Amino acid sequence: MTDSPGGPRRRDPDRRERIIAACLDVIAEAGVAGTSHRRVAAAADVPLGSMTYHFSGMDELLHEAFARFARSVSDRFERRMAAAEDVEAARRAVVAIVTEEAFGTRRDLVLTHELYTLAAREPAFRKLTNAWMARSRAALERHFDPTTARLLDALIEGLTIHRALDTEPQDPAVVVAAVERLT
Known part of the structure; x- marks a missing residue:
C-alpha cells in the first residue's frame, strides 16, 4: 500500500x-x-x-473478455490439431474436439453462445468470431485442404451445439462417420 x-x-x-x-x-x-x-x-x-x-465502457470490457475466451479456446484447438502427426491422427483429433473438448463445461457452452448472439447483432464482435474461425481453419489446414477445413469447422460447430443442447447423449460413432465422410 x-x-x-x-x-x-x-x-x-x-x-x-x-x-x-x-x-x-x-x-x-x-x-x-x-x-x-x-x-x-x-x-x-x-x-x-x-x-x-x-x-471506456461495457463494450470494451465485453470485447476484451470475449477476446480472451476465444483465444483460450483457439489455443486448445490448435494444440490438439498440432499434436496430430498424420491425417488419421487429425481425424481422431477432430472427433475428440467434438466429443471431449468443445464445450467441455457448461460455462464454455454459455460463453460461446453469448458471444455468437452478440456477434450476430454487433459487427465489432463479429471480428472476434471471424478471427476464431480463421484460427480453427488454419489449424485444420495443417492436415486438410482449405475447403475440407472450412466444412470440418462448420461440422465441429454444429455437432458441438447439438451435443451440448440435445436431451439424448451423442453417439461418438456418428461423429466418427461424419468426419470420415468429409475427409
Whole structure:
C-alpha cells in the first residue's frame, strides 16, 4: 500500500486482468444482458470506479473478455490439431474436439453462445468470431485442404451445439462417420 492524499491506496497490478476474468464469470452466470459494471466489480472485488478507470465502457470490457475466451479456446484447438502427426491422427483429433473438448463445461457452452448472439447483432464482435474461425481453419489446414477445413469447422460447430443442447447423449460413432465422410 502507498499513501495518497485520500488515505492508503491499494496497489493492485492485476486488477484489470481480474476484472476481465470476473466479467466472463458474470456472463456465464447472467448472460450479456445481465452483465453490468456493478456486477463485474462485485465479482472482481474491486471498487466500481475501477471499471471506468480500466475500460471506456461495457463494450470494451465485453470485447476484451470475449477476446480472451476465444483465444483460450483457439489455443486448445490448435494444440490438439498440432499434436496430430498424420491425417488419421487429425481425424481422431477432430472427433475428440467434438466429443471431449468443445464445450467441455457448461460455462464454455454459455460463453460461446453469448458471444455468437452478440456477434450476430454487433459487427465489432463479429471480428472476434471471424478471427476464431480463421484460427480453427488454419489449424485444420495443417492436415486438410482449405475447403475440407472450412466444412470440418462448420461440422465441429454444429455437432458441438447439438451435443451440448440435445436431451439424448451423442453417439461418438456418428461423429466418427461424419468426419470420415468429409475427409
